[in-house]
Every structure is written in structure tokens, then in C-alpha cells.
Amino acid sequence: MDIKADARLALSQLSNTSTYNEQTFRELVDSVVKTVIKSSQEEYPTSNIPSEQKIIFSALVYLFVEASKHNAESLEMSNFLVEHILEPDRVQYICDQYTANKDLIREKALKNKTFAFPKLVDVDWRLDYVVKSSSVQKTNEPVYTLNFRFDDGEAMKLSCTVEQLQDLHSKMRDAVKQVERTLEK
Amino acid sequence: MFLKLGDEHRDDLDSIANLSPSALTQCCELAISLIADGANPRAVTAVAQELELERTDVDTIVKALSFLFSECARANLPESEFTLTILDLNVSSEAQEVFMEQYRQHVKKLRELFVRADAKTDHLFGISAIPQYKDLEWRMEIELDRRNVRQLVRPHFTLNLKTSEQVEFGTRDETNKLNNVYMTAEYHDLRHATDVLGEALKEIKTQHVRRIRNYIQ
Structure with a gap:
């Protein structure tokens, strides 16, 4: 999985337990998932995110989309994350969220954008x-x-x-x- | 139901009464070749010289004869009705014989020509707005990757339906335009379409259609 350097850097910020406590972390990851899937009932939570978190937010979005695109397994995801985020619980949480929503991301967000002859x-x-x-x-x-x-x-x-x-x-x-x-x- | 000849036409054909049967045969043959192959002025001149007639006269006769033959062939007149048509012309019985002979020989060829001429424009029954089916090419594909998402396995069909369409119908620039219509189809849609067309084909064999055909014919 090819994730760009600045995204990696942003993700490593998530190891910082003092700046991002558990709840903030979870909220962040959840809002990422919701944004990617674009579930219509919920409002875009992006406006609620304070500016420092925005870089991490976009890095996480990028991570999720890339991983779903390549149909990466949860193991691959955790192997990657472990290099950047030191907290194993957080790594696990992200992987769980990914696994739960991967197919949905593939179906809804990615497959819709295509072109073909009329069917x-x-x-x-x-x-x-x-x-x-x-x-x-x-x-x-x-x-x-x-x-x-x-x-x-x-x-x-x-x-x-x-x-x-x-x-x-x-x-x-x-x-x-x-x-x-x-x-x- | 014989063909009623117009007055002008009749006038043109009046001069036929003066022709000998052999001369008439030659003119008829020229007329047929006019329809089949197009104008041949040299042949007309040659025949005119032979018959010691004016070229323009021979030309008129040939054209009138070709019109007569083509109209009768178009209407697919059986010989009996062709005879009635000729009677109108007031020619000798030998001349009538010549006509009959010529008609008998060439009517099939003329009809073929007409059918084929219209078939060349390749259009069914003169209805130009609808393209006509020519060919269907198909291929089965499996979609593997897209830019946004990888590792797919999506089989589907791509079809190329070739049609011909009449462009500028009825004008001088009338041509047949060949179109390629590309489309995709999933297996179940294609199967459904095949079944529907199979039903359509079965319809001609039904009693209803057979009754109509027999009744009209």
C-alpha cells in the first residue's frame, strides 16, 4: 500500500495520547468513516473538526480510501499502521472500523464513479x-x-x-x- | 386489371404501328437494355440507321417502350393482362406477338432489377427514419480494475449492433450510412432480451399471423 509521506507523518500524530484523548480519537475515526461513506442521514461532520485535526482527518480519509481501493486485508492495514501509531489499541480500532466498512466503501463510494457504453x-x-x-x-x-x-x-x-x-x-x-x-x- | 396507358404515352407509341416485327423486336431489346444497363446512345443510333429512321424518333419509341415494360413489370402483370394493355395500342397481331415474347422473356429480370434497386438503397419498404439491422458483434469481458477500485471480477458483455440508415432520403445525396451502436449488457439482461426476441420469432408461426397472410394473399 502506497501511502504518501506527509500522510504518514500526519497519522503518526495519532500516537500522541495527550493531544488526542481516546474519545477525540474515536470521534475522529468515526467521522472519517461517515464522510467516506456519505451516509445521507447524517450531516457532514467536517465542520466540527478543529483545524489542527484537519490534517489528520484528511490523512485518515486518504488511508481508508486507498486501502479499500486495493482491497487490502485488515492485517495489511495493521502492519502498516503499527509503524506509525504506537498505541496498539488505536491501531486495532482503526482496523476494526476499516474491516467493518470496507465493502461498503467499495460499493458506494468507489464503484459509482465509472464510465461505460449504455447498458x-x-x-x-x-x-x-x-x-x-x-x-x-x-x-x-x-x-x-x-x-x-x-x-x-x-x-x-x-x-x-x-x-x-x-x-x-x-x-x-x-x-x-x-x-x-x-x-x- | 391491366395498365391504362396515358395519352402522351400512346402518342409516342403510335409510330410503332409502322414498324416491322423485326424492327419492333430490336426496339424492344433496346428498351429493355435501357432499363437494365442505362442509356446507350450508340446502340440507338445504330438501330436508327439500320431502320432508316430519325434518331430522335427511335429514341422516343425506345423510351416509350421501356416505360411500358417497366410499369408492367412493376405492377407484376400476368401475361393475360399485359395482352389487354397491348390491345389498347392498336398494333398488328404480329407486333402483339413480339411484345408478348419480349415481356415473357424479360419480366422476371426486370422485377429482379427493381427489387434489387430498392434493396440497394437497402431500406425496408421505403421507411427511412428507422435504421435497419445489419449485424451484431459481441464479446464477453471481465472487468478487473478501475482507477478508483481494484481487484474486481465483473463479467459483462459488450455488443456492437451494426445498422444502416438512409441519409437524405429521396434527395440526390441519398446514401446508406453504416452505424455502429455500442452497448454493454449483463448476462441476465442479455438472456432476457434473447428470450423476448425468441418469442417475437415464434409469433410468425401462430395461427393468427398465418390467417392474416392467407387472407391478404
Whole structure:
């Protein structure tokens, strides 16, 4: 885990039991967790933090986010912290809080920020029968109109003949079968 | 239901009455090639010289004949109705024979051409606003890492749906634009979509659709 030097320095301040008593320490760590998860019911506790603590606060936030990002184990976390914080109880407390909230941090805070192509959600279809047309083309033919819907609300319309729909359907079925085949193994 | 010839058209075709059957055959062939391959002025000139007619006259006749043939082919007239159409022209019975022969020989080819010409614009039934399906490419991926979070295992599909769309429909600049629509899909969504389309395909085999098809045809 690659934590920057100034963050390390800030974290080592937490060894100082006189400046930061137990309660202050716990409050600090808890508010860090809450900030990272951004639980909406609670107010941002950052305004309550006195300025000297802000450096440590941001160092802790950084630590939690980096560790969750790399899916670090609790052991790794404690090994790291022991070098900087002398109080084993405090190290343990931070590790416990981390372990309890790691998955939540990964789910909520980190996975939300991503980019991808629009995600297909649903397909609507319609079958029409062409009786006549202003151009000479084949009449008395069925034609399908498909509407692909995506997760961002967008939709895309497409028209195809029976053969084309069969082609599309078989290709999609291939894709689905591949997964099933892989799962079977 | 035969084809009613317009007056102007009839005037143009009047001069056909004066042609010998062989000359008529030549003109018909020129007319068919006009539809199939486009204008061939040299051939027209050659035929005009042979028949000892004015080039412009031959040209008019050929164009009128090609219009006649193309309209009949477009409407898919069976031979009996084509005969009725020709009767209107007031030509000799040999000339009628020539027409019938030419029509019989070429009607299939002409219809093919028309179908293919519209197929070249590649658009279903002239409805240009909706893109038409061309192809679907897919791949299955497993997402491993992102900038913000590492050590993921997230399988999903990436699809490329290729469509063709008519751009500037009906104008001179009409072209087919090939579009690539990229999308992702989770396994269960793709499976759902596949099932839905499978149902859609089953619909044509139902009694309801079959009844409609038989009734209309």
C-alpha cells in the first residue's frame, strides 16, 4: 500500500495520547468513516473538526480510501499502521472500523464513479405485415420493429426482416450459451 | 386489371404501328437494355440507321417502350393482362406477338432489377427514419480494475449492433450510412432480451399471423 509521506507523518500524530484523548480519537475515526461513506442521514461532520485535526482527518480519509481501493486485508492495514501509531489499541480500532466498512466503501463510494457504453435493459418488438408500398419492393412480407432500451433512459429503434431477426437472435443466443458453457465447466 | 396507358404515352407509341416485327423486336431489346444497363446512345443510333429512321424518333419509341415494360413489370402483370394493355395500342397481331415474347422473356429480370434497386438503397419498404439491422458483434469481458477500485471480477458483455440508415432520403445525396451502436449488457439482461426476441420469432408461426397472410394473399 502506497501511502504518501506527509500522510504518514500526519497519522503518526495519532500516537500522541495527550493531544488526542481516546474519545477525540474515536470521534475522529468515526467521522472519517461517515464522510467516506456519505451516509445521507447524517450531516457532514467536517465542520466540527478543529483545524489542527484537519490534517489528520484528511490523512485518515486518504488511508481508508486507498486501502479499500486495493482491497487490502485488515492485517495489511495493521502492519502498516503499527509503524506509525504506537498505541496498539488505536491501531486495532482503526482496523476494526476499516474491516467493518470496507465493502461498503467499495460499493458506494468507489464503484459509482465509472464510465461505460449504455447498458441494455430491455427490448420491445412489434410485428407488422406490409401490404403495399410506394416503391415496388416485395410486398406481403412481415417486418419487425425493435426498440432497444438502455439504463440511461435512451431507446433505439431498429427494423428487420424475419431472416435478420433470426440472425440477431442466434447471435445473442450464442453469446448467452458461451457463459452457460463456461459455468458448466 | 391491366395498365391504362396515358395519352402522351400512346402518342409516342403510335409510330410503332409502322414498324416491322423485326424492327419492333430490336426496339424492344433496346428498351429493355435501357432499363437494365442505362442509356446507350450508340446502340440507338445504330438501330436508327439500320431502320432508316430519325434518331430522335427511335429514341422516343425506345423510351416509350421501356416505360411500358417497366410499369408492367412493376405492377407484376400476368401475361393475360399485359395482352389487354397491348390491345389498347392498336398494333398488328404480329407486333402483339413480339411484345408478348419480349415481356415473357424479360419480366422476371426486370422485377429482379427493381427489387434489387430498392434493396440497394437497402431500406425496408421505403421507411427511412428507422435504421435497419445489419449485424451484431459481441464479446464477453471481465472487468478487473478501475482507477478508483481494484481487484474486481465483473463479467459483462459488450455488443456492437451494426445498422444502416438512409441519409437524405429521396434527395440526390441519398446514401446508406453504416452505424455502429455500442452497448454493454449483463448476462441476465442479455438472456432476457434473447428470450423476448425468441418469442417475437415464434409469433410468425401462430395461427393468427398465418390467417392474416392467407387472407391478404
